[in-house]
Amino acid sequence: MLASQSSAETSALPPLSPPEFAVEDGTAVVHGHWNLRGLIAASPDLRERLCRAARRPDLEWDLRGVNVLDSAGAFVLWQAWGERLPERISLRHEQQSAFRRWQTGGIPAVRDGRRPPVPIRRRIIAAIAGLGSHLLAVLALLGQLILDLAHLARHPADIPWREISATIHETGGRALGITALVGFLIGVVVSYLSSLQLKTFGAQVYIVNILGMSIIRELGPLLAAILVAGRSGSSMTARIGVMRVTQELDALAAMGISQSLRLILPKVVALVVALPLLVVWTDVVALAGGAVSAHLELEIGYHQFFQKLPAAVPVANFAIGLGKAAVFGLFVALIACHYGLRIEPNTESLGNETTNSVVVSITLVILIDAVFAILFRGVGIR
Amino acid sequence: MTDDEVIHMEHVWTRFGENLVHRDISLSLGRGQILGVVGASGCGKTVLMREMIGLQTPTQGQVWLLGESLAEADARRKQQLRNRCGVLFQGGALFSALSVFDNIAFPLRELKTLDEELIARLVCMKLAMVGLGETDALLMPAELSGGMVKRAALARALIMEPEVLFLDEPTSGLDPVLGEEFVGLLGQLHRELGFTVVMVTHDLDTLSDLCTCVAVLAGQQLVSYGTLDDAIACAHPFARDFFHGKRAQRILGRSD
CATH class of the missing domain: 3.30.750 (Transcription Regulator spoIIAA)
Structure with missing residues (x-):
C-alpha cells in the first residue's frame, strides 16, 4: 500500500x-x-x-x-x-x-554583516605588538622547558618516556621513507649537474668533495629539517590546537598535570633526538644517490667514491651537520607547540595557525642555517 | 499514510557493525505536532533524527519525509526536501568562520535569487524573533555564550521558514531559566509559524510544556509512542525510571 x-x-x-x-x-x-x-x-x-x-x-x-x-x-x-x-x-x-x-518594529537594523575596517596605523601597531608577543611566548616556552628539564633531572621518575618514544617513532621512524626519497633524488641531481661542470675542467675526482661537503654540511640537515617541519610540525600544531578546542588542555590542567611536561617537552626532546638521526639517514641516502650518478656520468667507482670521502670531508662537517639538526629539531618543535597553543576554538584559526607554524618553522630553519654558516665559517673547511 | 503526515517510518532497523541500535521502529507524525524523543544516553535518539532528515540511511526499513520516500528520492530531490527542514544541532554547528549575521544569511544567499536588502531584513527579523540584538549579529560564534549559540542556531534553522524543525537537545547546556525561556520561545514560534517539530530531549519540563507527542526509545525499540500520559503509563523499566523518578514527580506533579 x-x-x-x-x-x-x-x-x-x-x-x-x-x-x-x-x-x-x-x-x-x-x-x-x-x-x-x-x-x-x-x-x-x-x-x-x-x-x-x-x-x-x-x-x-x-x-x-x-x-x-x-x-x-x-x-x-x-x-x-x-x-x-x-x-x-x-x-x-x-x-x-x-x-x-x-x-511592531523593534527589529534591529543591521545593514551589513561586516565589521568596520581597522585603520592602517592601528594595524601596524597590532602587527608589531603581535611579533613581540610571539617572541615573548616562545621565550617563555623555552624557559618553561628548561625549568621542566631541571625538574626532571631531580625527579627522573617523571620523565615521560612513553610520549618521547612515541614521538620519536612518529616524527623520525615514519619519516624515513620520504626523507630517503627526497635525499636520493637531490643527491642524483646535484651530482649530475656538478659532474657536467667538472668534466669541462677535467676535474672529475672532485665530485666527491663537492657532494660530501654540500650534502653532509648543508643539504642533508636542511632537507630533513624542512621535511620534518612540514610533516611533523603541522601535525603537532593541529593536535595541540584541537586539544585546546575540545578542552583537553583544560582537562589536563584540572588534573594537575603540567601540559608543558607532558605535551611540549616530549615533542621537543623527541625532535632533538630524531632529527640528527634522520639527518644521518638522509646524508647516507643522498650520498648513495650522488655516487650512482657519479658512477654513470663520470665512471667513478663506488669503492673509490666512498674511500675518498673521509679524506675529502673533515669529520667536523659531520658534527656541524648533526649539531644543526638538533637545533633545527628544537625550534621546529617549539614553534609547532607555540602556534598550537595559540589556536582559538574556530576552524579558521586552526587553519591559519597551522600554516603559520609551518611557514615560520621553515623560515627559522633557514635563518638558523645562515647563522651556523657564519659562526662556523672557519671550521671543517680546508 | 495520509497527506497530513510529515514523517513516517516503517520497520526501521539500524546497525553499526555488530551493534544493533534500532530494532523495528515504526512511527508517523502529523503536521503541526511537536514530537519529543526521549531515551537513555546512547540509545540512538540522534541517529533516529538523522535518519528522519536523510543524513543517515537506516540499515533496513523505509523513511518518508514530507510524503516522500528518502530511499527513492534522488540527490536533487533530497536537497529540495532538506530546504523545507530546519535543523538545530546539539552544539549549534554555527560556521565558526562566519559572523552570526552571515551564518543566518548563509542559506538565503545560497538561493542566489534574493537581493542583499531583503536578506538583511529577513535576517534581522529572525534575530529579533529569537531575541538577539544588533550588536550580537556582528559577533563571531566563538564569542557567543551557550544560550546565544542556541538562539543564533535556531534563527539559522528558521530562516528558510521550514515546515519541519529538528532540534537535537535544544535546552541542554542552558541554565534552567534560559532553558525555560527557550522553550517558551519555541512554543510561541510554533503557534505563529505552525511548523512541525521533532526534538530529542532529556528535559521533562520541555516534554510536559511543549510536546504533543512523546516517543520513548529503550532497549533498541520504541516502547511508547503517543501522548505524555501514554509514556507515563508505559511499563518499560526505563520509562518507569524516567517518568516516575523523584525529579519527574516533582515536575509532572503526580505521585504514584
Missing part, C-alpha cells in the same frame, strides 16, 4: 504557484504562494509592479486568496506598501500575524 502511494506522491510535487497579483476594478487580488520558495520562482519584475500598484492610494488589497504567506512574502508586500498596511485591505485572520511582526 505504501509503495503505491509513495510513487503517486513522488510525482505530485508540492503544488507551487508563484506569487502574483492582478488589479481588477480598483482591487488588487493577491494569490499564489507568498513564501520564500514561492519568491524564488516569482517573476523578476514582481516587486517593481507591486511598487507601482501600491502607489495608487485608492486601491483595495485582497489577500484572502493567498495560499501561503510567510514573513518573507509579507515583507515583500509590506515594503511595496511603504512599510505600512494600506488603508483598504482584506486579510484572513492568520495572515495578520505575519504582518504584525513587521508592524
Whole structure:
C-alpha cells in the first residue's frame, strides 16, 4: 500500500504557484504562494509592479486568496506598501500575524554583516605588538622547558618516556621513507649537474668533495629539517590546537598535570633526538644517490667514491651537520607547540595557525642555517 | 499514510557493525505536532533524527519525509526536501568562520535569487524573533555564550521558514531559566509559524510544556509512542525510571 502511494506522491510535487497579483476594478487580488520558495520562482519584475500598484492610494488589497504567506512574502508586500498596511485591505485572520511582526518594529537594523575596517596605523601597531608577543611566548616556552628539564633531572621518575618514544617513532621512524626519497633524488641531481661542470675542467675526482661537503654540511640537515617541519610540525600544531578546542588542555590542567611536561617537552626532546638521526639517514641516502650518478656520468667507482670521502670531508662537517639538526629539531618543535597553543576554538584559526607554524618553522630553519654558516665559517673547511 | 503526515517510518532497523541500535521502529507524525524523543544516553535518539532528515540511511526499513520516500528520492530531490527542514544541532554547528549575521544569511544567499536588502531584513527579523540584538549579529560564534549559540542556531534553522524543525537537545547546556525561556520561545514560534517539530530531549519540563507527542526509545525499540500520559503509563523499566523518578514527580506533579 505504501509503495503505491509513495510513487503517486513522488510525482505530485508540492503544488507551487508563484506569487502574483492582478488589479481588477480598483482591487488588487493577491494569490499564489507568498513564501520564500514561492519568491524564488516569482517573476523578476514582481516587486517593481507591486511598487507601482501600491502607489495608487485608492486601491483595495485582497489577500484572502493567498495560499501561503510567510514573513518573507509579507515583507515583500509590506515594503511595496511603504512599510505600512494600506488603508483598504482584506486579510484572513492568520495572515495578520505575519504582518504584525513587521508592524511592531523593534527589529534591529543591521545593514551589513561586516565589521568596520581597522585603520592602517592601528594595524601596524597590532602587527608589531603581535611579533613581540610571539617572541615573548616562545621565550617563555623555552624557559618553561628548561625549568621542566631541571625538574626532571631531580625527579627522573617523571620523565615521560612513553610520549618521547612515541614521538620519536612518529616524527623520525615514519619519516624515513620520504626523507630517503627526497635525499636520493637531490643527491642524483646535484651530482649530475656538478659532474657536467667538472668534466669541462677535467676535474672529475672532485665530485666527491663537492657532494660530501654540500650534502653532509648543508643539504642533508636542511632537507630533513624542512621535511620534518612540514610533516611533523603541522601535525603537532593541529593536535595541540584541537586539544585546546575540545578542552583537553583544560582537562589536563584540572588534573594537575603540567601540559608543558607532558605535551611540549616530549615533542621537543623527541625532535632533538630524531632529527640528527634522520639527518644521518638522509646524508647516507643522498650520498648513495650522488655516487650512482657519479658512477654513470663520470665512471667513478663506488669503492673509490666512498674511500675518498673521509679524506675529502673533515669529520667536523659531520658534527656541524648533526649539531644543526638538533637545533633545527628544537625550534621546529617549539614553534609547532607555540602556534598550537595559540589556536582559538574556530576552524579558521586552526587553519591559519597551522600554516603559520609551518611557514615560520621553515623560515627559522633557514635563518638558523645562515647563522651556523657564519659562526662556523672557519671550521671543517680546508 | 495520509497527506497530513510529515514523517513516517516503517520497520526501521539500524546497525553499526555488530551493534544493533534500532530494532523495528515504526512511527508517523502529523503536521503541526511537536514530537519529543526521549531515551537513555546512547540509545540512538540522534541517529533516529538523522535518519528522519536523510543524513543517515537506516540499515533496513523505509523513511518518508514530507510524503516522500528518502530511499527513492534522488540527490536533487533530497536537497529540495532538506530546504523545507530546519535543523538545530546539539552544539549549534554555527560556521565558526562566519559572523552570526552571515551564518543566518548563509542559506538565503545560497538561493542566489534574493537581493542583499531583503536578506538583511529577513535576517534581522529572525534575530529579533529569537531575541538577539544588533550588536550580537556582528559577533563571531566563538564569542557567543551557550544560550546565544542556541538562539543564533535556531534563527539559522528558521530562516528558510521550514515546515519541519529538528532540534537535537535544544535546552541542554542552558541554565534552567534560559532553558525555560527557550522553550517558551519555541512554543510561541510554533503557534505563529505552525511548523512541525521533532526534538530529542532529556528535559521533562520541555516534554510536559511543549510536546504533543512523546516517543520513548529503550532497549533498541520504541516502547511508547503517543501522548505524555501514554509514556507515563508505559511499563518499560526505563520509562518507569524516567517518568516516575523523584525529579519527574516533582515536575509532572503526580505521585504514584
